[in-house]
Amino acid sequence: MAEQRDYFEDVYQVVRQVPSGRVTTYGAIARYLSLRAGARMVGWAMNSSHGHNVPAHRVVNSQGILSGKHFFGGPTIMQQLLEDEGVQVTDDRVVDFKTKLWDPSEELAM
DNA sequence: TGAATGACGTACT
DNA sequence: CAGTACGCCATTC
Incomplete structure (x- = not known):
């Protein structure tokens, strides 16, 4: 049970700050957090977001497609x-x- | 311990 | 312009 929560929580917090009616992309989050893993780990964090009160539905891929629907x-x-x-x-x-x-x-x- | 996978993205052909 | 390949690295088998 790897409690990598720290890394995921960082992603969660960003997603939680996404205002209603807006969407963000995996790449944007990854880039904001300077994640060398690129965007894959961001999606992985979402997978663990179950039960973390994270509006993952506001996170889409760079094309604005609901990849994880x-x-x-x-x-x-x-x-x-x-x-x-x-x-x-x-x-x-x-x-x-x-x-x-x-x-x-x-x-x-800023 | 090693290989395979994965809610993506960018680069190259 | 479209399709294919690769990278990135943590999680899982």
Whole structure:
């Protein structure tokens, strides 16, 4: 049982700060945390986010695609959550993703 | 102990 | 422009 919680918690905190109606990308988080692992470990942290009160549904890949929707227990759970927050999703993709993109390096920086 | 995998991203062909 | 390959590194078998 490796309690790498420290590393994951860092990711969780960033995701938790994502405002409703906004989305962020794995790469953005990884880059903000200077994770050399790139973006893969960010997704891995999400996998462990179950029970951590982490709105992982606000985290999408660089294309704004709901890559992990299938991991929410349903192919429409993630989409429903986003739509419920005001994020329009079409074909598993965030509408106006580029505009709704919440970059920690931009919002949390400085 | 080593190999395989993985909610991604970037680079190259 | 599209497709393929590689990297990155922790977790799992």
